[in-house]
Amino acid sequence: xxxxxxxxxxxxxxxxxxxxxxxxxxxxxxxxxxxxxxxxxxxxxxxxxxxxxxxxxxxxxxxxxxxxxxxxxxxxxxxxxxxxxxxxxxxxxxxxxxxx
Amino acid sequence: xxxxxxxxxxxxxxxxxxxxxxxxxxxxxxxxxxxxxxxxxxxxxxxxxxxxxxxxxxxxxxxxxxxxxxxxxxxxxxxxxxxxxxxxxxxxxxxxxxxxxxxxxxxxxxxxxxxxxxxxxxxxxxxxxxxxxxxxxxxxxxxxxxxxxxxxxxxxxxxxxxxxxxxxxxxxxxxxxxxxxxxxxxxxxxxxxxxxxxxxxxxxxxxxxxxxxxxxxxxxxxxxxxxxxxxxxxxxxxxxxxxxxxxxxxxxxxxxxxxxxxxxxxxxxxxxxxxxxxxxxxxxxxxxxxxxxxxxxxxxxxxxxxxxxxxxxxxxxxxxxxxxxxxxxxxxxxxxxxxxxxxxxxxxxxxxxxxxxxxxxxxxxxxxxxxxxxxxxxxxxxxxxxxxxxxxxxxxxxxxxxxxxxxxxxxxxxxxxxxxxxxxxxxxxxxxxxxxxxxxxxxxxxxxxxxxxxxxxxxxxxxxxxxxxxxxxxxxxxxxxxxxxxxxxxxxxxxxxx
Numbered sequence: 001x002x003x004x005x006x007x008x009x010x011x012x013x014x015x016x017x018x019x020x021x022x023x024x025x026x027x028x029x030x031x032x033x034x035x036x037x038x039x040x041x042x043x044x045x046x047x048x049x050x051x052x053x054x055x056x057x058x059x060x061x062x063x064x065x066x067x068x069x070x071x072x073x074x075x076x077x078x079x080x081x082x083x084x085x086x087x088x089x090x091x092x093x094x095x096x097x098x099x100x
Numbered sequence: 101x102x103x104x105x106x107x108x109x110x111x112x113x114x115x116x117x118x119x120x121x122x123x124x125x126x127x128x129x130x131x132x133x134x135x136x137x138x139x140x141x142x143x144x145x146x147x148x149x150x151x152x153x154x155x156x157x158x159x160x161x162x163x164x165x166x167x168x169x170x171x172x173x174x175x176x177x178x179x180x181x182x183x184x185x186x187x188x189x190x191x192x193x194x195x196x197x198x199x200x201x202x203x204x205x206x207x208x209x210x211x212x213x214x215x216x217x218x219x220x221x222x223x224x225x226x227x228x229x230x231x232x233x234x235x236x237x238x239x240x241x242x243x244x245x246x247x248x249x250x251x252x253x254x255x256x257x258x259x260x261x262x263x264x265x266x267x268x269x270x271x272x273x274x275x276x277x278x279x280x281x282x283x284x285x286x287x288x289x290x291x292x293x294x295x296x297x298x299x300x301x302x303x304x305x306x307x308x309x310x311x312x313x314x315x316x317x318x319x320x321x322x323x324x325x326x327x328x329x330x331x332x333x334x335x336x337x338x339x340x341x342x343x344x345x346x347x348x349x350x351x352x353x354x355x356x357x358x359x360x361x362x363x364x365x366x367x368x369x370x371x372x373x374x375x376x377x378x379x380x381x382x383x384x385x386x387x388x389x390x391x392x393x394x395x396x397x398x399x400x401x402x403x404x405x406x407x408x409x410x411x412x413x414x415x416x417x418x419x420x421x422x423x424x425x426x427x428x429x430x431x432x433x434x435x436x437x438x439x440x441x442x443x444x445x446x447x448x449x450x451x452x453x454x455x456x457x458x459x460x461x462x463x464x465x466x467x468x469x470x471x472x473x474x475x476x477x478x479x480x481x482x483x484x485x486x487x488x489x490x491x492x493x494x495x496x497x498x499x500x501x502x503x504x505x506x507x508x509x510x511x512x513x514x515x516x517x518x519x520x521x522x523x524x525x526x527x528x529x530x531x532x533x534x535x536x537x538x539x540x541x542x543x544x545x546x547x548x549x550x551x552x553x554x555x556x557x558x559x560x561x562x563x564x565x566x567x568x569x570x571x572x573x574x575x576x577x578x579x580x581x582x583x584x585x586x587x588x589x590x591x592x593x594x595x596x597x598x
Contacts, residue, residue: 015196054189054388054394055394057393059393060393060394060395061394061395062392063164063166064138064165066166066167067138068133069152072151072152072156074147077148077149086147087149088148089255089256090255090256091253091254093247093252093253094197094254
C-alpha cells in the first residue's frame with residue numbers, strides 16, 4: 001500500500017496556490033491516505049478480460065456544429081478574479097519556465 | 101553539464117556522427133469556435149474577450165466536441181497517409197499553470213486519432229525522402245501568460261484557451277537540420293493547402309519542438325536526446341537544430357555525457373540553453389476524460405473527407421510541369437500557396453490561344469510583376485487587385501507581339517490602379533508595338549544607310565555591333581518597333597548586302 005507523505009501534500013498545496021496551517025496539513029495528509037486506501041480496494045477486483053470503462057455514458061459521438069455562441073464580456077469573465085489589471089487576470093509572478 | 105566544450109569541431113569529426121531528429125508540430129486549427137465550447141476563436145485586440153464559462157473552467161460546465169476539429173484532424177491524417185483510428189477518446193493531461201484554467205488540458209493520450217503515416221520531403225539534390233508520422237492527435241491550446249508587462253505579477257489572457265490544435269509527431273527519421281526544415285515546410289504546405297491552419301509560425305499558429313540526439317555513424321542505438329523548444333520561425337528551427345547537433349558532438353568529444361533535458365533556443369544568442377531544472381519531474385497523470393463520450397469514426401465520414409481533399413502542392417507542382425509545360429522552378433514558386441496556384445490556373449484558363457509558350461509568358465508576369473507587387477504591398481494573392489482574366493489579356497498582348505516586354509511592365513503598373521483593360525491602356529499610352537513589316541523594313545534600311553562604317557565593320561566580322569543596330573532602330577521608331585522583328589530584318593538586310 002502506498003503512503004502519501006506530508007511533503008507530497010505540501011507540494012500539491014503549493015501548486016494549487018493554497019495555504020495550510022500545520023494542523024490542516026496533518027489533517028489533509030491523513031485524509032489523502034484514507035482516500036487512497038479507499039480507492040486501492042479496487043485493486044482487489046479481478047478485471048482479467050474486462051474492457052476498461054472510461055465513461056458511464058452509453059452514447060457515442062456527441063458533437064456540435066462549428067457555430068459561435070454567446071461569450072462573456074471581459075468584465076464578466078474577470079468578475080470572480082481576486083486580482084485583475086486592465087483586462088488581465090493577475091497572478092503572482094510565475095518563476096522559472098514551466099514546460100507545457 | 102556545461103556548454104563550454106572547447107573541442108575543435110573539424111568537418112571530419114562532425115562527419116563521424118549521425119544526427120537523429122524528430123519533430124513535434126502543433127498546428128492551430130482554423131475553426132470558427134473553440135474545441136469544446138462555442139466561444140469564437142477569432143480574437144480582437146483585447147484580452148479575455150473570447151471566453152465563456154467552459155473556457156474559464158467554471159465548476160459545472162461541460163465540454164462538447166466541435167465536429168470540425170475531428171474533420172480537420174482526419175483531413176490531415178489522410179493527407180499524410182496515416183491510419184485513422186475508428187474508435188478513440190480524449191484524456192486529461194494534468195498540470196498546474198495559471199493559463200490553464202481547468203488545471204488540465206483535454207488532449208489524447210494512447211489513442212491518437214491518426215497514426216502510422218508518412219510524408220515525402222524533397223532533398224537538395226531533387227531526391228525525395230519519406231519521413232514517418234508516429235501520430236496526430238487533437239487537443240486544446242492553453243491561454244497566454246505575459247511575464248514582462250508587470251514587474252511583480254504575471255498577467256493572464258485566456259483568449260487562446262481552448263483553441264483547437266493538432267499535434268503531429270514525426271518518427272526520428274530526420275537526419276539533418278536542412279531535412280528538418282524541408283519537413284516543416286512540407287507540413288506547412290499540406291496544412292495550408294488543406295485550409296486547416298494558417299501556417300504562420302511568427303503568430304504561433306504553427307509551433308515546432310525538436311527532439312535531437314547524435315550517434316556514431318553505424319551505431320544502432322540512439323544517443324541521449326534533448327528537446328529544443330522556442331523555435332518560432334522556420335529558419336530558427338534549422339539554426340537551432342544545427343547548433344544543438346554541434347553542441348552535442350562537442351560535448352561527447354570532450355568526454356561529457358548528454359543529459360536528457362529540455363533546452364530553449366535563444367535566437368538572439370544563437371544558442372540553446374538548458375531550461376532551469378524543475379523541482380519535480382513532471383507527471384501529467386493522464387486519465388480518460390470522463391466528460392466526453394468516445395468517438396467512433398464511420399468509414400462513410402472518412403470517405404467523404406477523402407473525396408473532398410484538394411490536390412497537394414507536391415502533386416500540383418508536377419502537374420504544372422506537364423499540363424502547362426512550366427520549368428520545375430516556376431512550378432515550385434507558383435504552387436507555394438494554394439491561392440497562388442489557383443490564380444495562375446485561372447490566368448491560364450482565360451488565355452484564348454492555349455499553348456505552353458503563352459503559359460510561360462503568364463508565369464513570367466506572375467513571377468516578376470505580381471509576386472514583386474505582393475511582396476511590396478505585403479498582401480497575399482487573395483488581396484491582389486487585378487483579376488486573373490485581365491492578367492491573361494496582358495500576357496496575350498505580349499504573346500501577340502502587340503506590346504514589348506518593357507511595355508508589359510508599364511501597363512501592369514497602370515492596371516494596378518485602373519479598371520481599364522491591358523489593351524485599352526496600351527492604346528491610350530501609344531504603347532502598341534509596331535509589327536508592320538513594310539514600316540520596319542524602311543526603318544532598318546534607314547539605320548543601315550546612316551551608319552555605313554558600322555555596317556562595313558559588322559560585315560567584316562564585328563558581330564557585337566549587332567546590338568548597336570537594334571538600339572538605333574528602336575530609337576528611330578521611338579521604342580515602338582517589335583524588337584523580335586527588328587532583329588530578324590536587320591540580320592537579313594545586313595547579310596543580304598554582303
